[in-house]
Amino acid sequence: xxxxxxxxxxxxxxxxxxxxxxxxxxxxxxxxxxxxxxxxxxxxxxxxxxxxxxxxxxxxxxxxxxxxxxxxxxxxxxxxxxxxxxxxxxxxxxxxxxxxxxxxxxxxxx
Ligand SMILES: [Zn+2]
Numbered sequence: 392x393x394x395x396x397x398x399x400x401x402x403x404x405x406x407x408x409x410x411x412x413x414x415x416x417x418x419x420x421x422x423x424x425x426x427x428x429x430x431x432x433x434x435x436x437x438x439x440x441x442x443x444x445x446x447x448x449x450x451x452x453x454x455x456x457x458x459x460x461x462x463x464x465x466x467x468x469x470x471x472x473x474x475x476x477x478x479x480x481x482x483x484x485x486x487x488x489x490x491x492x493x494x495x496x497x498x499x500x501x
Contacts, residue, residue: 401437405430409456410447416456420482427454453483467491 408430416423427449434441449456450463457463457478464479474491 398439400438401433401439405441406434406441409449412449414455416458416462420455420462424454427456445499447478447487447489450480450483450485452485453480455480455482464466 405447408426412423412426412430415426431441431451433439433452447457455462457480459465463483464481466477466479468475468477472490476489476491478487478489479485
């Protein structure tokens with residue numbers, strides 16, 4: 392199989408796994424984490440990039456789908472450096488900060 396089809400299959404699997412993780416997180420977090428971990432592993436192996444806005448929805452440390460009010464705490468902080476969104480994973484405590492740009496185009500950052 393050529394690399395291109397490997398990647399498109401990988402992408403498809405990643406999408407399915409992340410969807411399952413989102414669905415499963417309310418019932419079985421462990422299972423959800425396993426789906427996310429698997430999706431990330433497939434991505435790394437197939438060298439597929441998961442879009443930033445998708446990646447942000449999952450804790451990269453413990454692979455928990457980050458659902459505000461359930462598995463994540465989301466705070467908006469305004470400071471001299473601009474507005475930032477602070478997302479804390481309530482399962483492992485991992486904190487991510489995203490700068491929010493005021494101009495059109497939505498949030499930017501890592
Ligand atoms: Zn976490």
